[in-house]
Amino acid sequence: MTENRPGYYGRFGGRYVPETLMAALDELDAAYRRYATDPEFTAELDDLFHHYSGRPTPLYFAERFSRELGKGRIYLKREDLNHTGAHKINNALGQILLAKRMGKKRIIAETGAGQHGVAAATVAAKFGLSCTVYMGEVDIARQSLNVFRMRLLGAEVVPVRSGSRTLKDATNEAMRDWVATVDDSYYLIGSVVGPHPYPMMVRNFQAVIGRETRAQLMQAADKLPDYVVACVGGGSNSMGIFHEFVAEPAVQLVGVEAAGEGLETEHHAATLSKGEPGVLHGALSYLLSDSDGQVLEAYSISAGLDYPGVGPEHSFLKDSGRVNYQAVTDGEALAAFDYLTKTEGIIPALESSHAVAMGMKLAPTLTEGQIMVINLSGRGDKDIHTVAQSMGVVL
């Protein structure tokens, strides 16, 4: 595909990790390549997708939302209806099957919004592996519901107090754990980030989103979408839906980053819009850093987008021009959250609200018969407290 040498997307990607992990990455890469095409593995994963997670998720025509915004037809890919409430379960199921086959006894994960932590804790519970989730203290405070869910599922949630106390630092801590426990622990990375083979593997597990979208839209409208819109933090839901359409030049792909309080301020998480190439968490990719290469704290109202890095394939797709990366602010995301909730009765996650906000900006430009798909990557139940707080409501 877009890799020109294993683990690279143009100049991005690679493996920038402590030597202790290199053998483990080779082992993982070999295991993934072996099982990715193994009929028994894929059948087991398909079965879990169907009976455990509830796939295929609907491709829903948001009729009132479309009509009020313009002439086009807007569809929502309902990843929010997955078990555990977001697309994160797709990847967690794929990787846990791999971990089991590799004979690992313990799962390590990092989480920002808690959706990946919940997905990891869920699959660990189902398959009887122990699970340690690293989570920044700041995120623990704003996602207390997910923290409790993880603990109910039997996971140990370890608060991370270093640095910005968010996802970046949780990832550092997860990597430190893995370096020390590499023999029997499996590091279940939640996004298309990290050293090779993670970006490729996570994308491939998430690519089910795009495959279903194409098939469902062919059935519903007998055509490809004109636009596919998805939010980008690390970038797994967007890679998952984009991957199917990257080779279809007629499909416009729009990635939406978090502009936080505005791209002109220092409080945003718009890595592709405002960052420059650098190395963090094992890969060369766009990165928010200062003049000395120190990684900056990202900011977004959405914990899942609050990350100063991004998957290396997104960096490649930005430089190649194949994907158009935009950014929307906290305020725009909150307005979209409210609008979708009131027009369709669907409460989106704050992460997904960024994609919805971009969809609302593009909708008036659609002509009759044009189709836009917005990836509704997660549901908003976890964000109710944050939204209430933004409205000055005390629950």
Added chain:
Amino acid sequence: MNQVAARYESLRRDRRKALIPYLMGGDPGLRETADLLTVLSEAGADLIEVGVPFSDPVADGPIIQAAGQRALNNGCTVAKLLATLKEVLPGLGTPVILMAYYNTLYHRGIERFMAEARESGVAGLIIPDLPPEEAGDLRHYASEYEIGLNFLVAPTSPAERIRQAAEASTGFLYAVSLKGVTGVRNQLPAGIPDFIARIKTQTSKPVGVGFGISTLEQARSIGQLADGVIVGSAIVQAIAEDSSFQKVTAAVRNLKEGLAG
């Protein structure tokens, strides 16, 4: 020949082992870093490793993480650290190796970093998150600016990777004693002698062992097997605990005694 390789060669001729204490550049401040280089050198350091503070030090444990954070909070930058080294290194007599995370070099530009390091009198580089296969440009410029490269091998490294790291190393080969991050350990893994023996079957280049080492006994037992001993967290801790530097001086002398036999 770069200064790192030259120092190891002269130690080998004298049948001595290298003691390599680590300090965090700019911790607590750059003035102290300048003083400490002399303190460590006079206490018996054969080479000195200087950490370049980084926001996301994934290979480091809590002690070195905290030191890096102190340095950053106190305004240490790459340029200021290199300027301090430039003042001190010409008169020091002990080669200094920088330990920097790869983004620090990448962001600055590999060639620019090498040129500036050379200009400051830096002898070598350790980059804990850069395996040899990602180091093409770096090797080119390190050779051009005569900076000794010291790649890492771990207990998990198969023979082929050890060979690859040894071949790419122009100073010494840095053997990570354990699976884990930097930090003081009461007990080192029982497999160290086998690990070092395994390395020695792959290369004749000098081997320095680091991570977890803090006591005279540990230094002695490693010194009997390898060519050098690197001590980080214990030194950083001693620096933090006593601003008159008597504690760190005593620590270096004590370790030196362990290596003396």
